[in-house]
Amino acid sequence: MSLKNLEPLIFEFSQPGRQGTQVPSLDVPEADLPTELLRQELPLPEVSEIDTVRHFVRLSQLNYAVDIGFYPLGSCTMKYNPKVNDVAAQMPGFAHTHPYQPDETVQGNLALMYELEQALKALSGFDAVTLQPAAGAHGEFAGVLVIRAYHRSRGDDKRDVILIPDSAHGTNPASTSMCGYRTIEIRSDDRGNVDLEDLRAHCGPDVAGMMLTNPNTLGLFDEGVLEVCELVHQCGGLMYGDGANFNAIMGIAKPADLGFDVMHFNLHKTFSTPHGGGGPGSGPVGVTRTLADFLPGPRVSRHDDGSFDLLYPTHSIGRMKAFAGNFGVLVRAYTYILSLGAAGLRKASEVAVLNANYLRAQLSSRYSLAIDRTCMHEFVLAGPPEDAAEGIHTMDIAKRLMDLGHAHPPTVYFPLIVPEAIMIEPTETESKKTLDQFAADMLAIADEARDTPQCLHDAPHNTPVRRLDEVQAARRPVLRYEPSV
Amino acid sequence: MSYTPLTDAERAQMLASIGVDSVDELFADVPVSHRYPDIDLGPPRSEIEVLRDLRTLSEKNLSLERTISFLGAGAYQHFVPSLVGHILQRSEFYTAYTPYQPEISQGTLQATFEYQSMICALTGLEVANASHYDGATALAEAVLMAYNVGRGKRTSAVIAPNVHPEYRQVVQTYVQGTDIQLVGDRTVSADLTGLKAQITKDTCCVVIQNPGFLGELVALDEMAELVQATHQAKALLIVVGYPIALGLIQPPGAYDADIAVGEAQPLGTGLNYGGPYIGYFATRKKYVHKMAGRLVGQTTDIDGRQGYVLTLSAREQHIRRERATSNICTNQALCALASAVYLSTMGKSGLRQVAELCYHKAHYLAQQIDQLSDYSLVTGGAFFNEFVIRCPRPIRQINDALVTRGIVGGFDLGRVDSERADQMLLCATEVHSRESLDELVDALEDVA
Numbered sequence: 001m002s003l004k005n006l007e008p009l010i011f012e013f014s015q016p017g018r019q020g021t022q023v024p025s026l027d028v029p030e031a032d033l034p035t036e037l038l039r040q041e042l043p044l045p046e047v048s049e050i051d052t053v054r055h056f057v058r059l060s061q062l063n064y065a066v067d068i069g070f071y072p073l074g075s076c077t078m079k080y081n082p083k084v085n086d087v088a089a090q091m092p093g094f095a096h097t098h099p100y101q102p103d104e105t106v107q108g109n110l111a112l113m114y115e116l117e118q119a120l121k122a123l124s125g126f127d128a129v130t131l132q133p134a135a136g137a138h139g140e141f142a143g144v145l146v147i148r149a150y151h152r153s154r155g156d157d158k159r160d161v162i163l164i165p166d167s168a169h170g171t172n173p174a175s176t177s178m179c180g181y182r183t184i185e186i187r188s189d190d191r192g193n194v195d196l197e198d199l200r201a202h203c204g205p206d207v208a209g210m211m212l213t214n215p216n217t218l219g220l221f222d223e224g225v226l227e228v229c230e231l232v233h234q235c236g237g238l239m240y241g242d243g244a245n246f247n248a249i250m251g252i253a254k255p256a257d258l259g260f261d262v263m264h265f266n267l268h269k270t271f272s273t274p275h276g277g278g279g280p281g282s283g284p285v286g287v288t289r290t291l292a293d294f295l296p297g298p299r300v301s302r303h304d305d306g307s308f309d310l311l312y313p314t315h316s317i318g319r320m321k322a323f324a325g326n327f328g329v330l331v332r333a334y335t336y337i338l339s340l341g342a343a344g345l346r347k348a349s350e351v352a353v354l355n356a357n358y359l360r361a362q363l364s365s366r367y368s369l370a371i372d373r374t375c376m377h378e379f380v381l382a383g384p385p386e387d388a389a390e391g392i393h394t395m396d397i398a399k400r401l402m403d404l405g406h407a408h409p410p411t412v413y414f415p416l417i418v419p420e421a422i423m424i425e426p427t428e429t430e431s432k433k434t435l436d437q438f439a440a441d442m443l444a445i446a447d448e449a450r451d452t453p454q455c456l457h458d459a460p461h462n463t464p465v466r467r468l469d470e471v472q473a474a475r476r477p478v479l480r481y482e483p484s485v
Numbered sequence: 486m487s488y489t490p491l492t493d494a495e496r497a498q499m500l501a502s503i504g505v506d507s508v509d510e511l512f513a514d515v516p517v518s519h520r521y522p523d524i525d526l527g528p529p530r531s532e533i534e535v536l537r538d539l540r541t542l543s544e545k546n547l548s549l550e551r552t553i554s555f556l557g558a559g560a561y562q563h564f565v566p567s568l569v570g571h572i573l574q575r576s577e578f579y580t581a582y583t584p585y586q587p588e589i590s591q592g593t594l595q596a597t598f599e600y601q602s603m604i605c606a607l608t609g610l611e612v613a614n615a616s617h618y619d620g621a622t623a624l625a626e627a628v629l630m631a632y633n634v635g636r637g638k639r640t641s642a643v644i645a646p647n648v649h650p651e652y653r654q655v656v657q658t659y660v661q662g663t664d665i666q667l668v669g670d671r672t673v674s675a676d677l678t679g680l681k682a683q684i685t686k687d688t689c690c691v692v693i694q695n696p697g698f699l700g701e702l703v704a705l706d707e708m709a710e711l712v713q714a715t716h717q718a719k720a721l722l723i724v725v726g727y728p729i730a731l732g733l734i735q736p737p738g739a740y741d742a743d744i745a746v747g748e749a750q751p752l753g754t755g756l757n758y759g760g761p762y763i764g765y766f767a768t769r770k771k772y773v774h775k776m777a778g779r780l781v782g783q784t785t786d787i788d789g790r791q792g793y794v795l796t797l798s799a800r801e802q803h804i805r806r807e808r809a810t811s812n813i814c815t816n817q818a819l820c821a822l823a824s825a826v827y828l829s830t831m832g833k834s835g836l837r838q839v840a841e842l843c844y845h846k847a848h849y850l851a852q853q854i855d856q857l858s859d860y861s862l863v864t865g866g867a868f869f870n871e872f873v874i875r876c877p878r879p880i881r882q883i884n885d886a887l888v889t890r891g892i893v894g895g896f897d898l899g900r901v902d903s904e905r906a907d908q909m910l911l912c913a914t915e916v917h918s919r920e921s922l923d924e925l926v927d928a929l930e931d932v933a
Contacts, residue, residue, distance in 0.1 A: 006791070009595070009598075010599050010825070011599070011602065017834075019831075019832050019835050020829065020831065021830045021831055023831075023838040024842070024915060026842060027918060027919040028845055028849035028922065030845055031844065031845050031848035031852075033733075033844065034734075036705050037735055037867065038733060038735065039731070039733065039736055040739075042732065042833050044603060044606055044828055044829075045829050045832055047829055047830070047832060049830055052829045053568050053571070055829070057572070059591070059592040060575040060577035061577060061592065062577075062589075062590075062595070063577040063578060063591070064589035065577045065578070065580040065581040066576075066580035067577070067579070067580045068576070068580075076582055079488070080488050081580055084535060087536065088535075091540060092548040093542075093545070094543045094546065095550075095756070096755065097546050097548065097756060097757075097758040098554055098562070098756050098893070099560050099756070100556050100558055100560070101546075101547065101556065102884060102885070102888065106546050106547070107545045108543050109546055109758050111542055112542055122524050122525045122526050123524060125522070134622070135618060135814075137813060137814050137815075138618060138622075138813075145658070145661065148661075169803075170801075170802040170806045171802050171803075171812045173807035174805070174807065174811065174812035175812040177807045177809065177812075178659070178662055180663060181662070182807075183807040221512075221515055222514075223514050225516070226519075251524050252515055252520065253515050253516075253519050254522050257522060258516070272488075274579050274580050275580065276578070276579060277578055277581045277592075277593035277597075277818035277819060277822065278583035278584070278615075279616075279618075279761075279818045279819065280817045280820060317658060317661070318655070318657055318661070319621075319651060319655050319657075320622075321619050321621050321622050321655060322559055322560075322621040322651040322652060322748075322759070323560065323619075323651070323758075323760060324759050325759065326760035326761040327757050327759055328755075328757040337526065338539075339530060339532070341526055341528045341529040341530060342526040342527070343528060343529055344486065344487050344529040345526070346521075347489060348487075350508045351489040351491060353511050354508055355499075357505075358502060361504070362502070373514075374510075374513065374514065402586065402589050408589065409586055411585075428489045429488045429489060431491065432498070432499060463589055464591050466588065466786040468784050468785070468786045468793075469784045469786070469787075470794050470796065472785065473783070474782070474796050474799075477773065477797060478783040479612050479613075479781070479783075479796075480601050480605045480612065480613065481599070481602040
């Protein structure tokens with residue numbers, strides 16, 4: 001039996017001589033083409049406009065998305081993306097500007113960037129912000145380079161260690177390595193905080209800094225955060241804040257007040273810009289006054305007459321990407337901040353935390369919590385219920401959730417310190433009814449895990465494709481279309 | 486606006502269910518001395534008010550929707566067919582995240598697989614990843630990859646003087662935590678004669694741009710010599726490209742380049758003042774395990790149905806952590822989708838036609854300007870759709886005068902080389918009508 005593919009590849013619709021979009025005819029004299037430089041073949045598809053539209057619309061229908069339903073993917077802050085953000089970003093004055101237009105012709109863009117910097121400073125307490133990094137991980141890389149540049153500017157080039165808690169995102173150690181630093185992992189204690197004794201043992205003259213996500217990846221506000229910052233500062237290190245979880249604390253606490261020296265923001269998480277299937281995002285970085293001169297350039301600068309231009313900080317680590325930043329994403333985030341204002345942003349964080357704690361309470365009757373404490377915007381379950389049949393894993397629960405059709409599964413198997421972790425982040429934009437439905441689904445699955453485990457093992461049953469063979473994909477990689485000969 | 490849907494009654498029920506009296510209690514872990522700081526931001530506002538403000542702000546810009554522009558230099562104004570925006574706005578693509586659960590992400594995964602396939606077709610190389618942040622970061626990752634292919638023993642990266650200066654700067658940022666040294670003349674130039682001499686046994690890669698930053702196409706024999714010298718030294722040749730030009734000229738794979746990177750913004754992504762854009766990255770199959778970035782592969786499900794998954798993730802940061810060679814954990818998925826839709830609807834013949842239009846229009850414009858008594862064409866050899874002219878006055882003044890005539894002039898090369906303060910890099914594409922080209926020529930004559 002051979003089952004039909006869901007949707008053929010676009011290449012399979014191809015017919016020689018067909019073209020989707022018509023190109024204008026030539027209205028200037030033809031120049032001689034450089035014959036010897038011309039390519040011989042170009043194996044792109046040849047399809048009509050309607051074939052192209054239908055193909056990609058049909059593909060879209062194989063996706064799950066926030067606009068379809070609940071998406072409690074822990075650590076990713078899959079909140080609703082307000083449509084007004086896109087209307088703003090598509091205004092011709094923003095969308096149709098070239099990065100090398102003279103500054104006088106893009107004062108609106110520069111003003112927007114300046115105001116967005118001010119807003120991020122107001123929320124975080126930092127003194128300076130760069131909007132250049134293109135993603136969270138890109139912001140981390142920039143931030144750690146800033147830490148490195150700071151130490152070196154003081155002639156202090158012996159420090160070669162960044163401390164990272166065992167609960168951290170994988171990007172933290174990877175960003176650290178890219179900067180030429182070594183990573184030392186710091187244990188978490190049994191309340192999910194940084195283990196202060198372990199930290200003390202590793203704080204020394206070789207420490208360049210520490211990267212800390214707070215609230216951390218267990219969804220917990222570190223109860224010792226002030227002491228952590230103090231210990232790291234005492235040994236001459238700087239505190240890097242991973243802003244992945246900033247959605248929990250807008251208007252609740254400013255990271256700079258807590259003792260952080262550098263932090264990146266994830267505009268695509270906290271500030272509601274759409275995730276687009278995995279990007280584009282934007283990862284601005286905020287720093288204290290001491291570090292402002294090391295930020296990547298260019299940055300917006302405001303003159304006394306109210307005009308703006310782009311300048312390079314004096315001791316800049318350099319450029320993170322070409323041009324000034326993911327501007328289209330910046331417009332969307334700024335629109336969101338203008339819409340919500342100070343009160344709305346604080347309310348967003350409060351409700352994100354309320355929703356998470358409500359779901360935590362609903363689920364704790366059947367599922368064990370990794371750490372049983374009041375959580376912030378997300379929480380972590382310690383895997384399948386205790387009464388689940390043998391062989392039931394977190395992945396089975398995730399796959400079964402897809403069958404029920406009300407939600408994207410939570411983040412699974414992260415953080416790494418919780419085996420079988422199920423990490424749930426509902427966000428503030430979800431209603432009680434949505435949360436209740438999710439809780440009901442999770443409790444029903446808990447019963448199935450005990451009573452009909454095979455149903456979970458075989459899940460999903462109703463999705464466009466079922467469990468895919470990832471081993472085959474990796475052993476015999478097929479990474480592009482090749483026409484069968 | 487508030488996008489939180491809870492009613493007061495629901496709030497009360499939820500607090501009771503948690504077992505607390507107020508939301509404040511949920512924040513007991515936040516040090517009380519630092520809790521609830523003042524936030525200096527305005528009040529919540531309605532959509533009408535927000536849009537009014539943003540429209541005012543956007544109208545302070547000179548939009549290229551109505552104004553003709555001759556700027557290129559790494560960001561290009563190409564026509565984006567209507568269906569591209571329509572597909573991108575599909576909520577199912579737009580508001581999904583990274584396809585962690587492939588069973589309900591086949592749309593994003595298959596579209597990405599098609600994107601990878603089309604980048605392979607364009608570049609003539611065997612594997613392409615799901616994309617990078619932009620062309621410059623793709624190049625930086627390519628240099629790091631070449632360094633890793635050389636097991637970290639080859640520490641010199643030769644960068645040709647025809648590479649975009651901002652790309653060179655980004656590579657410099659990326660390598661500062663390593664022992665990689667960038668070699669090569671920092672002053673932009675189309676002259677590649679000194680390059681071969683800089684290749685040594687310590688070279689991990691040679692980076693060249695084609696067409697170069699100044700628009701010139703690298704001659705076949707020059708490229709062949711460079712490839713030979715690079716490979717003789719057991720280094721990798723990295724070619725920074727312009728994907729529309731690849732509709733016309735030989736792809737990097739055809740002249741045996743090892744890595745092809747570049748900016749895919751011209752393929753269906755708007756200008757957006759410099760971002761979001763998308764870096765393409767393709768290489769030989771044998772280097773796939775050294776390549777950074779997401780990859781989508783084909784496989785089958787338990788019923789034998791064809792499907793797609795993220796694959797070879799053992800290369801990536803969430804598995805390797807501090808041993809990963811890159812920290813990248815996303816791609817520019819939506820821009821990759823735009824590229825795939827664009828390349829589908831343009832197709833084999835459409836892309837070639839667009840490339841030819843760019844070529845002919847640029848050559849017509851160059852010839853017309855060269856005939857003006859106060860201007861001359863600086864570009865000597867073959868070029869694609871960008872070329873350099875010498876002007877009778879500093880470019881800054883010329884461009885200011887052009888703006889008053891409703892024209893955005895070319896890139897002021899004085900920004901990257903003070904000795905070129907009277908030189909301008911001009912770009913023409915299929916969006917320029919003959920009238921608009923003539924308008925520039927007339928205006929240049931007027932402002933001389």
